[in-house]
Amino acid sequence: MIDREFHARQITRLIQSFPVVAILGARQVGKTTLANSIVSSMNGSTRFDLENPSDLARLADPTLALQGLKGIVVLDEIQRRPNLFPILRVLADRRPTRTRFLVLGSAAPALLRQSSETLAGRIAFYELPGLGLREIQREKADRLWVRGGFPLSFLARSDRQSMDWRHTFIRTFIERDLPSLGVNIAADTMRRFWSMLAHQHAQLWNASEIGRSFGVADTTVRGYLDKLTDALVVRQLKPWHENLGKRQVKAPKIYIRDTGLLHSLLNLVTLTDVEGHPKLGASWEGFVIDQIVQCLGARPEEVYFWRTHTGAKLDLLVVRGAQRMGFEVKRTVAPSITPSMRSALADLKLKSLTLVHAGQESFMLSKEILALSAHELTDKVRPLR
Secondary structure, three states: OOOOHHHHHHHHHHHHHOOEEEEEOOOOOOHHHHHHHHHOOOOOEEEEEOOOHHHHHHOOOHHHHHOOOOEEEEEEOHHHOHHHHHHHHHHHOOOOOOEEEEEEEOOOHHHHHHHHHHOOOOEEEEEOOOOOHHHOOHHHHHHHHHHOOOHHHHOOOOHHHHHHHHHHHHHHHHHHHHHHOOOOOOHHHHHHHHHHHHHOOOEEOOHHHHHHHHOOOHHHHHHHHHHHHHOOOEEEEEEOOOOOOOOEOOOOEEEEOOHHHHHHHOOOOOHHHHHOOOOHHHHHHHHHHHHHHHHHOOOHHHEEEEEEOOOOEEEEEEEEOOEEEEEEEOOOOOOOOOHHHHHHHHHOOOOOEEEEEOOOOOEEOOOOEEEEEHHHHHHHOOOOO
16 A cells, blocks of 8 residues: 555645545545545544445435534545535534544536535545655656556556556546546547547647547537546646737647556557657656646646747746746756746746756756756655745
8 A cells, every 4th residue: 555645644634624625536546545544543433435325325314324423424426426515514514513524526517516615615625636756666756657646557567457457447437437427428439539638648729620630619629628627637737828028828738637548548558668659758748747736736726837929938837826936847868958948937037947857867057947857856846835
């Protein structure tokens, strides 16, 4: 079992402050295992799995089943019973507080909307990503990149077994999980769309081009994209806009969030396969960006990219309050300063910029630009305050 202490600490802190805490994440990302490890160290807990018929029977009268419980109550797969949220509001408002609720689920739009509206001021959301560099041994970083962060994929006995697990995950996700989240799109269509996104990984979103490939309207494929984003398997990195007197790109960049799923969709089994593929640089860029976001603890609304029509660009811009942190990602062992970096420093008013590279050493390229080895990412990139 992999120790996910950082996430456990963050969630425990939220449980102490809010009567309801929701852990959101893609299927099989480790929500249940993490929740069980958290509540095992607390006094008194009760668990309901809303995919288990016997637990559903216990909740036939949810008020009766929940109102007498004390300690931590875990409700797993909460998206299957969103009608529980009004009851949780009543129970959360009791004084003194006798029960705190830890609810686990996928980030379906209806779930987020209903829980936010019903439990406003009472619920805290925590998005659980896949495994990150700080949770594994440093020498296994390439395995994490190739296989992705789903625990069962990362821990598989071989690359082939890992790939088999990911193929099964994708099929099950498309055929069962997406429909359960209210996504009524033919499985073959969604599979084709997801595969097309894999070939456009780390590129600007072009709805017209993809719509023509499917023979449907731009708005239709945009809906497909939003569904996968809501399900936490695709990242739409928003462009940063400022009045700079320059034309700036306004389309988002698209990433398959888990590089293991990306490689599965591209049929890349081993590290050698990945290193010989045209999407090598794009794959590594997405992997490093995801690790930076995890290390910083940045929220989706705090992460951007920046690009102008004249060619200046920045792979990742993180904005929290007055803080602006710029990151460029290059799969090279000989990093150097580019005109784009100087432009980003000046135009975005960055105090510093970090160039993450594939070499072994970290060093200053200039007074404002740090060349950071990806091997030292977790040591140098600390959580935002």
